[in-house]
Amino acid sequence: MGARKRMSRAEREAQILEVAERVFANDGYQASSMDDIAGQVGLSKPMLYEYFGSKEGLLLACLRRSKRELLEVTSRAAAHATGPEQLLYDCMLAFFRFGDEHQQAWALLRNEFSIPNASVNSELEAIRIQQRDFTADLLRQVRDDLDDEQAEAYAEAIIGASERLALWRENRPEVTAEKATEHVIALFAPGLGF
Template identity: 65%
Template structure:
């Protein structure tokens, strides 16, 4: 097994153990034993238990961005783009419950590196959402688009937590609820932008 393959194997096992037991209750011995490596070798790969956790979170962050980006790229029009991006977010949580549990559980751990990594998830998805909005609303105040993106990502996090106590709410249903809240406002922005573009074109 190559080093890269071994790292992915370790990350898969570590993610499972961290999600099930929590960061504090997990030991490097637990993970090394399940992977079939010595603990010193595990430290050689990731440096520390916190380094291993951060590597797990980085992998989840990368996979989430790939998932939501692919969904938005295949959509037609701003409404479908937003819908499909939100749906991909909630489906990711549904299909990767282990990853989501890891994020949710470790958000309570007070550590500088971990706090930075967890905030990185929010920043990544907010920037991705802002980029989507900018394509549709290129002339809108950047601060306004940034505010919209932050609000959408905050709503996604709360809705994802809400669903944990409402398992009957599917990713499709929660997306529908969120679109009902968000899209009326955004559609008004889109319509206004289109009117400005049409007026400018006619005057030209």
Template identity: 50%
Template sequence: METRAPRQRVGRAERERQILDAAVAVFSERGYQNASMDAVAKQVGVTKPVLYSHFGSKEGLLLACITQTRTQLLEVTSVAAAAADGPEDMLRRGTKAFFDFLDVQRPAWALLCSESAISAATCSALEEIRRQQTDFIAGMLAVQVPDADPHRLIGWANVIVGACERLAVWRGRDPRLTGEQATEYLMDLVWTGLAPRRP
């Protein structure tokens, strides 16, 4: 008689990561409204009650996906900026890291673009990503223009975040546009515009 190898237990953190990766894939492929918890559970290889025990609800799972994306985005842009050898390189590397992240995490980006109006909680979570990146960019700009009014720095950062989002949407429609090109287009305006103010 053949004996079946015992199933290995997966730790809670690893299981949640598996669920989130599966949920991002299912949500981005089917859209939030058409995606089911059954489909996510099947992809992970667990029962639906396991999903509810970890995230409480379908919307809770979506919010967790958005939170994971926010954390990952800040990490990759921070690492890129930290490797820079000057203010211009810092902004360039941070911007390029944003576009590279969208290429690698295309399903997550598709999810964020398509699910902005599900609920107030979802809208708030998405706006938190913008606030996070705005604060991060304002910090980088402060290095370039140390005497600038902090309120002006936040204004500039909002302009950059908005421009990056629109460039990302454009890239989604036109795959010929590379991350390098999008970064250069942003730098053409931002770095040139800051030139009279840089020390």
């Protein structure tokens, strides 16, 4: 029998977050147990608490990772766009693909109301605010006639519509990320003058 490879702290944390995200998404936050997560990771429960402090701390770490990754994928998409409509298209497509490729993270975001916790709800709202601010900044770059209020209002509408469309897609598997993006473009591009 070979010796187990020791993981760095960062590798172990990433492993814990992967397992926790899956357990939280599959079982729901309330029904999930630290014992189950620790067992699946191959750590003791006290060691799991050593890393994240509490079940809530573990959930918050999962949400923060999703927040960071969502901003990374949408930022990369924005960096390669060649015009305003392409910018909107690429960023929306990145958003929908993120949901498809990170279904467990999306399940956490989608089930926010099942977690009656102020710090968790604050972190979930921080994800929305991050994406709203990102979108508002992009809108101001392509429409210099927009004031801050307009850019923020338009961004709120785009983010809200995209979240609802992502939820709708869960029961419509035939609607691809590309098709969902086309729906967003058809709705918002004319009003934005693209």
